Amino acid sequence: MGNDENRNSIRRMAGLATPMALRVAVTLGLPDRLLDNGASVDELAVELNVAAVALELLLDHLATLGIVERTSTDYRTTEYGANLCVDSGDDLTNVLLRLDTAGGRAELAFVDLAHSIATGQAAYPRRYGRDFWADLAENPHLRKTFDQQMTYRIRAQIPQIVDGFDWSRFSRIVDVGGGRGDVLAAILAAHPRTHGHLVDLDPTATEARRTFSAHDVDERTQVTPGSFFDPLPAGADAYLLVDILHDWDDDHAHRILSRCVEAAHPAGRVLVVEPVAGRRAQSEINLAMLVMFGGRERRIDEFRALGSPHGLVLDAVTDLTDERCLLEFRLAAGR
Template sequence: MAGLATPMALRVAVTLGLPDRLLGSGATAGQLAVELDVSPVALGLLLGHLTTLGVVDRTSTGYRTTEFGANLCAGAGNGFTNLLLHLDSAAGRAELAFVELAHSITTGEAAYSRRYGQDFWADLAEHPRLRDSFDRQMTLRLDEQIPQIVANVDWSRFSTIVDVGGGRGTLLAAILTAHPRLRGHLIDLAPTAADARHTFRAHLLGDRAEATAGSFFDPLPSAADAYLLVDILHDWDDEHAHRILARCAEAAHPAGRVLVIEPVGGRRAITEMDLSMLVIHGGRERRIDEFRTLASAHGLALDTVTDLTGQRCLLEFRLATAAPCSSPAPSAKPVQRPPHHQ
């Protein structure tokens, strides 16, 4: 359980592109070493461990990717490549901050900036390739759950939704497609908001969906029926989570709702993700009472909690002066928890 050889071997293999290169007839270690400009002896050691793991087979003509190993190919469609690329992927790079876990446990602060000299978000802003891989991973991790999120929330109660930090807009597009009378406004940083506009155009939603470049630490579009936060608050410590909720509360009209969708500690979160949020962002998977305490500081009262998917809950907040919701979101049907991926 404590060995680092296997996870690092997989990351290096994916970073070097070995699973894709060794499809079909494969290649020898000598051929690969020349192509990749790496040490042939060291590469042989890596290939030996990948053989032990069942990622590659050794044949009379060299090494080739197994059916199991093909799950690590770029075209496998499961997001593993984007997670494991430790040079060009935001997720792969971020997980290497775990070597500084002791710092996070001692201080309660993120380890990312200790390892890389600046926080995760500043790194993304400085390196467009990391921003792109992060946006792609956020889309991948939510895609399989979008049908459940659309089906298990009564979105028809609303006429306008502001998707706060809504990424490339895949969830908002699905919600608007299912509810033709609904209008949506997505807020995210400029490169991501531009991608969201492409998503909306592709779904023929140009007249009902807009994407604005902005930060959720700044004033949000006002008087919408609902402000949607999907996998946002767990990325931040309490100080920043307060600032985000404050912006939602000040923007909402008196009968508006703030909808938080993310893992909830003790309910849909897993302990590994708790540590990931701490190490990378200084955040955590909060428990219901912690959400309630955060929100109450901004005049928000927790109305309902729904187990939405195998990995996420919906927490619906109203302004404390507003009447409780008369038709709360229906409870999600029981589902098995799918394998976790960040």
């Protein structure tokens, strides 16, 4: 590859026009609107209440990308572009590309990546005036789409998570920040003697009750609306953290682990399921954790250091999926 080709390749990687064009197209619903019956620019502009001249510029670029095709009278979604439709089967992509969802809104914080690199802090508050979690608390729509994102992101991996570890060792599992309960419900469905207790904020906790009912594990589950920064249900023999710690800096991660340790049975375990840097984490996701939350994907030695002040000893690391590991911590004797 020659120098000119290298430079052109780098410029294409650095360009913002294409990723933003795709996001605006999905947010406007263009792939679905143009899937079967095409439409002219003027017709679309009236429907969507947007500027016709600007809309045509967007559609022309989408045609260059192969997302739509231009006929003599209108634009239509191509077979390739249909992958961006709501019912394409790729729920996560659609949720993440929409600018009016929690994930799509959060990715715009990458504009302030330089701030995060300079300070080590999240860029999200710099862009929006408050952190990601405060934004969710103030906006029910953002919280709903965040819960959807978490469900979609892990759904395909749940069978591997259930099969890749011996959950039957535990009679009672507390799922800390367990979201809608999909992981815990699947574990309990596979292990009829195990009971579960999920902790998360409302209205997510309410959704978890529905999940448990759908999996017919109501009689073996409890749900407590609340924060993992507050005292947790005591006496369980496993405290499960799925995709939790990487959302937080070390100070907040210590607070979460402290709550798990103070609540755990003396012979209990703390189970951390998430990507591990150098093992099951992508560099792009690492930057996303930094920009959005001020967190990161930690290395195994960083997890050991994180657990040590709380008397947590890392016993084992299990590769559950292509994206996630399970780190099993035990409580040190005489803690």
